[in-house]
Amino acid sequence: MQLSEIQLRQIWPNAGKRAAVFLPYINATLAEFAIDTPVRVAAFLAQVGHESGQLTWLEEIASGQAYDTGSLAKRLGNTPAADGDGQRYKGRGLIQITGTDNYRACGQALGVDLLADPEQLETPRLACRSAGWFWRSKGLNQFADAADFVGLTRRINGGTNGLTDRMAIWDRAKQVLGVK
Missing domain, CATH: 3.30.20 (Endochitinase; domain 2)
Structure with a gap:
């Protein structure tokens, strides 16, 4: 499944011009890591959209x-x-x-x-590929396929931090990608 820039901007309205920069890397990541159905793509975009602030942050704000x-x-x-x-x-x-x-x-x-x-x-290519690696290594397609969004969030975050924002992005992604 390939996303268009229009779809990505509809899902992540705050991404702005960064959407065009990241789009080829996102599409390559989706293919490389078998995030290959509309339901999987919607869940992936919801989670990484929240984690990155819709491409605003590629580095954690806290010092570490x-x-x-x-x-x-x-x-x-x-x-x-x-x-x-x-x-x-x-x-x-x-x-x-x-x-x-x-x-x-x-x-x-x-x-x-x-x-x-x-x-x-922090480079677009590896920011995307690392997210795909994490997704596959944690078996997250199974959560997306089962529509277990809370379980998916817990697997990524260790809890449910930001669940409201993640779900809002997920709802937009499902609508844009035609997921029922």
């Missing part, structure tokens, strides 16, 4: 310092605060890949060294 110590840092594979892994590997990309372990796994899967150059996830 919260990922330096404690159980969260350990879960993400970050080393103690002296190394600064929390800031170095804070959320980036359309779906906010976060933490040393995720950067390593994503980079290996995509054939790029994200540990040496984490900012690569």
Whole structure:
């Protein structure tokens, strides 16, 4: 399934001119990672639309310092605060890949060294591909196929943060893509 720029702008009205820049990479990602039905595309666009502020943010707004110590840092594979892994590997990309372990796994899967150059996830191509990798690696098509949007959100976010915005984008995407 290929999206048009008109469709993308209808789904993400705040994306502006960025929609045209990202569109070829989004379409390539949809194909590469089998996000290939209208229901899957609608769910994907809703989630990454929220996570990126409709292409506004490719880097987490927070400093990442919260990922330096404690159980969260350990879960993400970050080393103690002296190394600064929390800031170095804070959320980036359309779906906010976060933490040393995720950067390593994503980079290996995509054939790029994200540990040496984490900012690569802020480029349109890798921001999109990393979101597709995350989607596939977490088995998110099954949630989209089952219309389990809350379960999908929890799998991405760990909770239901931003659920109202995610659902509003999902509703627009379903309407634009003809999902019943």
